[in-house]
Amino acid sequence: MKKSHIIILIVIAVSIGIVFISLNSSETYASFTESDKNRDKVYHVVGKLNREKEILYDPQSDANLFTFYLTDKEGVERKVFLHEAKPQDFDKSEQIVVIGKMQDDGFHAKDILTKCPSKYSDAQTTEVK
Amino acid sequence: MEKQQIAFIGEQLIWGTLGNLAISMAFATAILAFLCYVFSIKNSFKGIIDWKWMGRISFFLHALSVFAIVGIIFYILVNHRFEYHYVFQHSSKSLPSKYVFAAFWEGQEGSTLLWAFWLEIIAVILMFTSKQWEGRVMSIFALVLAFLMSMILGIVIDLPFLDEYKLGSNPFTLTRVHFAGAPFTQMPDYLKSLDGSGLAPSLQNYWMTIHPPTLFLGFALTIVPYLYAVAGLWSGKLNEWSKPALPWVFTGVAILGGGILMGGAWAYESLNFGGFWIWDAVENSSLVAWLTLVAAGHLMMVPHNKGINLKAAIVMAPVSFILVLYSTFLTKSGVLGDASVHSFTDLGMTDLLLVYLFFFLALPPALAMRKISSRINYFAILLGVIALGIFANIILYLAFFSAFFFMLFPAFVNAKNQEYFPTTKKDDHIYSREFWLFVAALILAASSIHITFLTSIPVFNKIFKSKFAPFDIADYNGFQAVFAILILSLMAYVQHLRYKQDKPGEFWKRMIRSVIVALVLIIAGLIAFEEFRNGLYIMVVFASLMGILGNIDYIIQYLKRKWKFAGPAIAHIGFGVVILGAVISAGHKKIISENKNGINLEMLNAEFKNKENIMLHQHDTVQMGPYYLSFVNDTIIGYKAYYTIDYLKKQKDGSLKKIFTLTPHLIMDDKKGNSVEPATKHYLHKDVFTHVTYVDLDKLKRKSNPQLALMQEQKEVQHFTLEKGDTIFGTSYYVIFEGFEALSNIDHVEETQPLSVTLRGSFVIKNFKGEQDTIRPIYEVRDNMLMTRKDVSEKFGIELEVEKILDDKQIEVAMREVQDPRANNFIIMQAIIFPGINILWCGCFLMVFGTFFAVIKRITQRKNG
Numbered sequence: 003m004k005k006s007h008i009i010i011l012i013v014i015a016v017s018i019g020i021v022f023i024s025l026n027s028s029e030t031y032a033s034f035t036e037s038d039k040n041r042d043k044v045y046h047v048v049g050k051l052n053r054e055k056e057i058l059y060d061p062q063s064d065a066n067l068f069t070f071y072l073t074d075k076e077g078v079e080r081k082v083f084l085h086e087a088k089p090q091d092f093d094k095s096e097q098i099v100v101i102g103k104m105q106d107d108g109f110h111a112k113d114i115l116t117k118c119p120s121k122y123s124d125a126q127t128t129e130v131k
Numbered sequence: 132m133e134k135q136q137i138a139f140i141g142e143q144l145i146w147g148t149l150g151n152l153a154i155s156m157a158f159a160t161a162i163l164a165f166l167c168y169v170f171s172i173k174n175s176f177k178g179i180i181d182w183k184w185m186g187r188i189s190f191f192l193h194a195l196s197v198f199a200i201v202g203i204i205f206y207i208l209v210n211h212r213f214e215y216h217y218v219f220q221h222s223s224k225s226l227p228s229k230y231v232f233a234a235f236w237e238g239q240e241g242s243t244l245l246w247a248f249w250l251e252i253i254a255v256i257l258m259f260t261s262k263q264w265e266g267r268v269m270s271i272f273a274l275v276l277a278f279l280m281s282m283i284l285g286i287v288i289d290l291p292f293l294d295e296y297k298l299g300s301n302p303f304t305l306t307r308v309h310f311a312g313a314p315f316t317q318m319p320d321y322l323k324s325l326d327g328s329g330l331a332p333s334l335q336n337y338w339m340t341i342h343p344p345t346l347f348l349g350f351a352l353t354i355v356p357y358l359y360a361v362a363g364l365w366s367g368k369l370n371e372w373s374k375p376a377l378p379w380v381f382t383g384v385a386i387l388g389g390g391i392l393m394g395g396a397w398a399y400e401s402l403n404f405g406g407f408w409i410w411d412a413v414e415n416s417s418l419v420a421w422l423t424l425v426a427a428g429h430l431m432m433v434p435h436n437k438g439i440n441l442k443a444a445i446v447m448a449p450v451s452f453i454l455v456l457y458s459t460f461l462t463k464s465g466v467l468g469d470a471s472v473h474s475f476t477d478l479g480m481t482d483l484l485l486v487y488l489f490f491f492l493a494l495p496p497a498l499a500m501r502k503i504s505s506r507i508n509y510f511a512i513l514l515g516v517i518a519l520g521i522f523a524n525i526i527l528y529l530a531f532f533s534a535f536f537f538m539l540f541p542a543f544v545n546a547k548n549q550e551y552f553p554t555t556k557k558d559d560h561i562y563s564r565e566f567w568l569f570v571a572a573l574i575l576a577a578s579s580i581h582i583t584f585l586t587s588i589p590v591f592n593k594i595f596k597s598k599f600a601p602f603d604i605a606d607y608n609g610f611q612a613v614f615a616i617l618i619l620s621l622m623a624y625v626q627h628l629r630y631k632q633d634k635p636g637e638f639w640k641r642m643i644r645s646v647i648v649a650l651v652l653i654i655a656g657l658i659a660f661e662e663f664r665n666g667l668y669i670m671v672v673f674a675s676l677m678g679i680l681g682n683i684d685y686i687i688q689y690l691k692r693k694w695k696f697a698g699p700a701i702a703h704i705g706f707g708v709v710i711l712g713a714v715i716s717a718g719h720k721k722i723i724s725e726n727k728n729g730i731n732l733e734m735l736n737a738e739f740k741n742k743e744n745i746m747l748h749q750h751d752t753v754q755m756g757p758y759y760l761s762f763v764n765d766t767i768i769g770y771k772a773y774y775t776i777d778y779l780k781k782q783k784d785g786s787l788k789k790i791f792t793l794t795p796h797l798i799m800d801d802k803k804g805n806s807v808e809p810a811t812k813h814y815l816h817k818d819v820f821t822h823v824t825y826v827d828l829d830k831l832k833r834k835s836n837p838q839l840a841l842m843q844e845q846k847e848v849q850h851f852t853l854e855k856g857d858t859i860f861g862t863s864y865y866v867i868f869e870g871f872e873a874l875s876n877i878d879h880v881e882e883t884q885p886l887s888v889t890l891r892g893s894f895v896i897k898n899f900k901g902e903q904d905t906i907r908p909i910y911e912v913r914d915n916m917l918m919t920r921k922d923v924s925e926k927f928g929i930e931l932e933v934e935k936i937l938d939d940k941q942i943e944v945a946m947r948e949v950q951d952p953r954a955n956n957f958i959i960m961q962a963i964i965f966p967g968i969n970i971l972w973c974g975c976f977l978m979v980f981g982t983f984f985a986v987i988k989r990i991t992q993r994k995n996g
Contacts, residue, residue, distance in 0.1 A: 006566070013573045021580070090828075
């Protein structure tokens with residue numbers, strides 16, 4: 003075996019290794035029910051905003067707290083605590099992805115993705131970071 | 132179905148007709164050029180026709196057609212021809228004309244054309260400079276362009292097995308055809324009232340005028356090493372192909388690198404990601420194209436290429452172009468969906484894009500086969516697998532996936548084909564430049580594999596029905612930091628090695644100075660900055676210092692300051708400085724808008740940082756880091772809402788002095804969503820960055836529009852009778868009457884004289900959070916005439932008037948909750964300090980400049996010798 007071949011093998015092995023490590027540490031999409039079962043893990047939950055229930059942002063008392071009710075794809079509804087400022091176009095959003103953990107009082111999200119439908123144009127995604 | 136003919140008024144259909152004619156021409160002439168050039172290689176049908184010239188003529192016609200398409204689209208965009216859907220979708224009457232370029236390439240069809248436009252220019256240059264390679268290089272080039280043109284053909288193919296298959300997406304589709312069935316398409320004069328939906332507000336930025344064309348020129352340039360490598364395999368001239376391609380590769384490295392960094396600058400200035408690099412899918416796919424292009428370029432540089440380096444160069448050279456195709460697939464097929472901040476639409480071209488991707492991926496291995504029959508067999512089997520996947524339709528992606536692995540097969544076959552690939556029995560010496568260049572290329576490849584894999588998660592989810600969420604920044608940073616360390620260390624010493632074989636002792640002598648200086652600097656840094664003491668951080672900084680110093684030393688020692696050869700070393704220094712700047716800036720980024728109250732979430736997890744946004748009331752002054760911030764006012768000018776924020780600093784005597792003013796703004800767009808634009812104060816050593824995260828736009832709109840302001844409902848006046856010390860309870864506040872203060876002398880009031888007295892009431896308003904305000908209405912009697920003046924608390928939105936003084940004790944007041952637009956005005960904002968970002972920009976400049984310098988040197992050198 004030549005040195006170069008040994009190095010190729012090492013690089014391939016290392017590449018496969020880090021890909022697997024990355025996959026293992028990856029966050030996954032889930033439903034509220036699933037995230038309730040494993041409360042230590044961060045999940046991404048896709049759902050729709052319930053407009054009937056309270057959507058509350060009171061920056062006077064806490065500028066970094068925004069609460070609303072989200073119904074996930076399985077139809078389960080939970081209160082979501084977003085620990086961020088309210089996204090500017092939130093009221094128009096159709097589909098919402100919340101990223102966080104389930105707790106006793108509801109789903110605590112550290113990040114949110116909103117998808118706004120526009121009248122004629124293509125769907126647009128904005129990330130709030 | 133019979134259609135009713137409606138005579139539409141004001142449409143100019145001629146442009147669509149001309150445009151479609153040009154598209155068909157471009158497609159047909161590209162195929163013609165491909166055939167002519169293929170015939171020219173073996174000079175088939177000799178004597179009848181000069182195939183090379185036929186190829187050139189068809190290619191010219193093709194290029195002219197593409198320029199015509201681009202010209203027509205610009206014409207209809209500039210003239211607001213909203214009868215064309217592309218114009219309707221990406222511009223509007225109110226769009227400033229300077230954004231017409233951005234509107235042009237906002238859409239998929241436009242960006243395809245931008246890519247094609249650069250490809251035409253490169254093709255015309257290659258036509259006259261590729262000499263003996265012209266036939267092979269240009270035929271494949273024509274094929275690529277034919278495929279690109281088919282993506283904008285938009286024709287419907289109706290074959291027995293392809294039921295109304297739409298090939299590509301046409302930029303000249305009419306608006307009324309696109310929205311066929313909508314009521315307005317039945318009105319003959321619909322054009323009169325039609326206005327486009329405008330350009331996405333986040334793209335209304337000067338970066339959007341220069342960043343995409345630069346990036347796409349970079350993408351376009353990746354085709355050159357692909358073409359030359361393919362031509363090399365095709366002709367069997369495995370050693371000659373790399374030399375003519377090399378200046379192109381490094382031109383691509385400079386331009387693509389510059390384009391990517393411009394994207395970073397745009398993200399830094401106009402998006403709210405809080406940084407210049409967020410590992411977004413689009414950023415990643417251009418980065419991997421750049422990394423592999425760099426790897427290919429370095430491998431191709433090794434003179435008298437043979438053995439493993441030759442194979443590596445031939446494998447690496449086409450990769451960058453294939454990754455560009457892959458990124459086209461990712462962005463144009465809509466497969467990325469939620470995974471990116473960039474928005475994508477599925478234009479129904481997924482199958483088509485996959486076919487192209489696999490065709491060009493399979494082409495180099497197929498041509499690496501010696502026998503024509505095995506090449507044909509290979510392609511036939513591959514196409515069979517893909518066709519099966521498409522028509523079976525159920526396991527489409529799985530079929531492609533297996534096809535991909537099938538494609539690796541000839542690579543193994545060819546590895547044994549020693550006749551084709553000249554090999555050498557001798558192993559590369561460990562103290563030789565080519566050995567370490569090979570290692571560096573492998574590390575770049577591994578880095579690209581990692582990034583590509585993480586970016587491709589949505590594709591894997593589709594194939595395996597898995598549910599992996601897109602990776603976040605930290606997932607990338609960890610491993611990529613290790614790759615950066617390895618690459619930077621290699622950069623430091625590989626230049627000091629000679630080709631073939633070097634003497635270890637001499638090599639180390641050349642290296643020792645840089646190592647010592649880097650160590651001294653890093654130790655000094657460790658002593659000076661406490662936050663610096665972090666393992667990975669120190670290693671990255673040390674490696675970038677090594678990379679910078681090693682190359683400075685190389686210029687001093689080895690080149691003896693012969694600057695005309697210094698291009699590569701300058702580019703390497705630039706790369707080191709970029710990484711150093713990135714680490715310092717990202718590592719020391721400080722969010723100063725820290726919220727002091729609110730629930731602490733540290734208990735939940737360290738990841739939950741909920742204190743980055745802060746509320747700023749108008750006229751309030753709040754301390755943030757070294758500054759005191761004051762929200763001065765907000766105004767609407769045109770379609771932008773501006774928020775003026777003063778940055779003050781405490782002086783020695785304790786007073787506050789204004790240092791600078793930032794005006795972050797919000798672009799209002801009802802159709803495409805509002806978009807926040809930050810404002811930045813640039814210093815040499817740091818940037819202060821501010822953006823609003825939440826504002827009450829309706830309030831501002833009311834305030835800016837007097838008519839709306841009048842329409843707002845005013846609450847009813849309430850009357851109360853009070854004694855001193857009494858309290859009125861409101862909805863979220865309470866008001867205490869604290870008494871009167873006499874502003875005139877009332878002790879010597881004589882009965883005979885008309886009464887003149889001025890009293891000022893004092894009412895304290897508090898809420899349950901402890902905030903308070905005082906309002907002081909005036910009660911004045913002058914010459915027996917009663918005059919009252921009400922006072923307003925802007926903070927609470929309360930208006931109060933003393934109506935009557937009943938007797939010594941009791942008074943009557945009128946109170947009203949006002950929705951004064953100015954009252955209680957606030958913004959939610961973030962302020963961030965980025966230190967050392969200018970180091971990064973300096974590095975960018977050095978890197979691009981050094982690379983160009985090296986390319987020019989190489990071209991002139993070749994011309995002279």
